[in-house]
């Protein structure tokens with residue numbers, strides 16, 4: 001049986017192909033595709049390569065939103081978002097090797113939503129949105145509604161991820177990860193924190209992954225938000241200790257399978273991230 005390899009150059013062409021062949025394998029940077037065993041790929045007879053679709057490389061800034069195309073590589077996104085969405089830029093810089101950062105795309109990362117990947121906690125903390133497009137139009141989903149179950153996303157068979165959207169001018173943000181080999185392995189633990197300073201009183205959003213898929217830590221968010229409003233920009237040491245305990249407890253409640261050593265390391269990473277964000281008080 002032969003293999004068809006499509007390389008559309010316009011979004012319209014790509015969407016037509018996607019609608020006609022919903023069972024085709026979509027690819028963009030191909031970093032994930034290249035690591036798949038031949039047996040896993042042998043079920044596909046059609047491949048749609050999105051890497052030449054010009055519209056997927058676009059970006060624009062609106063009053064409240066920054067939009068970047070799904071074909072943005074990690075390296076390009078790290079530069080483009082460095083001053084406006086620093087938590088996402090830092091997560092992009094933390095990914096894999098330079099080769100993966102140059103070829104791997106934001107759209108691919110979001111489509112895969114791997115449980116221990118760098119990007120998901122940062123996307124959750126900053127309140128990112130995913131733009132999905134089919135031949136009938138586009139829809140925008142908050143990142144929290146994107147992953148329905150582990151390894152299951154809301155992508156419909158006729159849709160392509162065309163862009164990611166990020167709120168502008170939020171406030172200080174940071175991302176930190178722990179991994180066995182920096183810039184080579186997926187993180188064992190990662191934390192992202194963003195202070196939304198656009199609200200009447202600033203709100204602290206916190207998301208983590210401990211290899212379980214990214215999730216928000218709502219109790220820790222409430223604690224940090226209240227502490228921020230009372231303490232100002234310098235977090236006293238006792239706030240850090242209490243925050244550490246809350247994060248550890250939250251992780252224990254989240255999954256009994258997270259070993260104690262991972263919980264404590266994760267709590268330490270969260271405290272470090274909070275301290276960095278908090279002391280960056282110029283933006284508040």
Ligand SMILES: Cc1cc2nc3c(=O)[nH]c(=O)nc-3n(C[C@H](O)[C@H](O)[C@H](O)COP(=O)(O)OP(=O)(O)OC[C@H]3O[C@@H](n4cnc5c(N)ncnc54)[C@H](O)[C@@H]3O)c2cc1C
Nearest residue numbers: 028029030031032033096104105107108109111117118161
């Ligand atoms: C050696 C190596 C090291 C890595 N290290 C890290 C790491 O440290 N941290 C980390 O987070 N990740 C890491 N990764 C994973 C990497 O981030 C992903 O492979 C990458 O983001 C996928 O993007 P891509 O464009 O290359 O996807 P592709 O391989 O092209 O496609 C992957 C999947 O995404 C889908 N897809 C791609 N684009 C779209 C789109 N626009 N719309 C809909 N579906 C789409 C495809 O259908 C396919 O199923 C590593 C990968 C490798 C190979």
